[in-house]
Amino acid sequence: MNLTKDRFGGLLFLLLSVTYGYYAADIPLLPGDRFEPFHAQTLPYWLSGLGIIFSVLLIGLKSDLSSENDVISNSNLLLMLGLMAFTFAFSVALPWLGFPITTSIFLASSYWLLGERRLKMLLFASVPFALVFWLLLTQVLDVYIAPARFIFW
Template sequence: MALDKWIAVIFLAVALVYGYSAYTYPLLPFELNMTFLPNTMPMALSGLGILLSLIIILAPRKPADVDGVALGDFDISKLREYKTGQALGLIAAMVIYALALRPIGFLVATTLFLVGTGWILGERKLLLMTVCALVGTGSIWFLVQEALGIFLRPLPWFMS
């Protein structure tokens, strides 16, 4: 079985477990008569995940090219040709971002994360990346903090 189908099987298992846990989530008495329940969105996301993974699993196999290799197949012998360094760099950046979020605040951590991951992926226009990261980070912080009323520590601990 191709790699994309194996990933879809794993995704299907995760979506099934997520959907089951959302479906069996105990609701509070006042939530029972609400139109939009706390488990409505998780069940919808689970259903969408199940549908998409089944589409990938049941889709016909891609035709092979002249060499007999189907487009998108993973070949372990060509591992050095893949950009594993970038992938590992992105994973490391995500871990560092998660660890830095509370101490240095949402605005600084997210801006540095977006600029750093853009640099890892090969973007070299530092000014453009910084402006886009600042606008995006500020917009998300404003929407979450002010519109939704969820507190996000915007600045480092020593400034707030």
């Protein structure tokens, strides 16, 4: 039995369903709930069971090998991971550096990561964009955006 994409996906789902079912026992119930026909744990247990059945079916059934040809290069995978890392960093930096600075850095670094090397383009497509967008939100649409925490240091 080859470990195809389908079977690998099935194994992952099996693991997820078992873990999901295991943690269903941790859901607190109200006194007397256990004797009710339906309580907070009922659906999670059923879903866990269904998940296990479908996973086993996917692992056991003949796999379609025609779906195996989605070629993704390592460099593109790294690009994607890099962008996700930048997005995560954006969320961490936002309260500290404030909206305009964080957005400018995020956009400029993402452009650079995806291959834009012209300094003018890096700056013009990020800093003015971030400032205009911030002004639009705060001054035109009257949306409150907390100022950077470093200002209060």
